[in-house]
Amino acid sequence: MNRAELADFLRRGRARLEPSDVGLAPGARRRTPGLRREEVAALAGMSVDYYTRLEQSRGPRPSRQMLTALARALRLTEDERDHLFHLVGEEPPRRDAASAHVRPGLLLVLDRLYDSPAQVVTDLGAVLAQNALAKALVGDVLTRPPRERNLTRRFFLDPAARALFPPEDYPAHARDHVANLRAVAAARPDDPEPAALVAELRAESEEFARLWEEHEVSLRRPGTKRFLHPVVGLLELDCEVLLSHHSRHHLIIHTARPGTESHERLELLRVVGTQDMTPTEAVG
Template identity: 40%
Template structure:
């Protein structure tokens, strides 16, 4: 990235960091706070980057940020689609192309989800890749930041044999495992029909057909199936035991995203278990590094710190 481009990139990041209200990003605002916008360490936390790397980016000392890093910053800064594209271009990168599965989470959706901090929320793209989650999601399912971005996919967790599958806690669906699995495959088949030119989606499907007999069987079955929407599930948590929750999948019109929420009836023992996890967990929402990177080698322990 040329010097002028690096300067423009750093200036954009600083300006948009100053613009974003901490409360809209899920942070508690205290009386002693001076700056109206995000602190640098808060942006680093939201984007899954080291504070030093964010500083070097803003000071134009870091070169050639990856598409993964730019995507993470765009989500953390709650940029519009036009602003996101501007940030990509200032980094010397082509913005995400139309016709591929989008991982962009609109600012309004992030603000809405950040205000529902008591509820475990995960936002998924059309191929069931996790692209945003809050602290309650981490408290219930474990911190997704420790899983490489390419593995943060529900279909991989169900049918694969990698880190996503190993990290997924035991979850029992009231509808039974087959119905749940078939609905996820149906969603992927629908995504393929709408994004036929998406190479990463094609690789995901070919990979799962090769490693999972169940996935290959469901994929070959022509019987129509309803998409995954709502369910009642029991989550086996390592600290509080079984939690029975209602799982609701909310479709985000125009963004091709799914917002997944887990709730329990007020006053129930399951709600009490969620309260325990809430007290133990943080209050900050997470905008992780891009869920569809070209290179996941920069992600270590949930923090991205590429070489300058």
């Protein structure tokens, strides 16, 4: 591990970013350019002390999960992310369509959608990134262990994950999850990840196993979703699904039609934010 080079790389990466680049308010005039250490630490989900020690060449060896979080927080390109891993003596993640690395441009779009809940999700349903309003609506998924960030797995295996949907909408959500997973699994016959998820859900969920046998196929499509937020109440939101440069990363955006009660409630959620109303469960 090259601590000096790592510290310099982190400092330079932090200095080149403005708050608006990562979805933060500019705030008061800054003495030096770039983000503050505490802002990078918050974006990466680590303590300020831990990040400060990394920049001072005295921190412990970061885990692969921590390196991935730092790459996302600093909006690194794939080349820069690989360099970060090399500085720590780690092999970079695979460069393919299944990569969990979200391109900086897509993260910038995500951050600019301040008035609409939005998140980046893989074709298998793994949440890779969320903006602030998405966290306020459905919870901060990225605080969970990687295995628990998959929306399809949680919908069928964690009863609490359905708490933000009206019960009468459960059957439609279940069918959508199963139909999407079947389409993805068929498109990636040599990839063990979809097959493993299917096998797990067929073994653990009778509902999933029954729906799987019906052989319905449908990829994620735009539509309307209803959310039961514990504070602002019922929201009926239009769901748009946009593809990134490869079809395995989806940008999912929820919007409310102006003039509706849902629009007023979504605006209330945006104003209040996550101060005291973050749901304990995260769904999508």
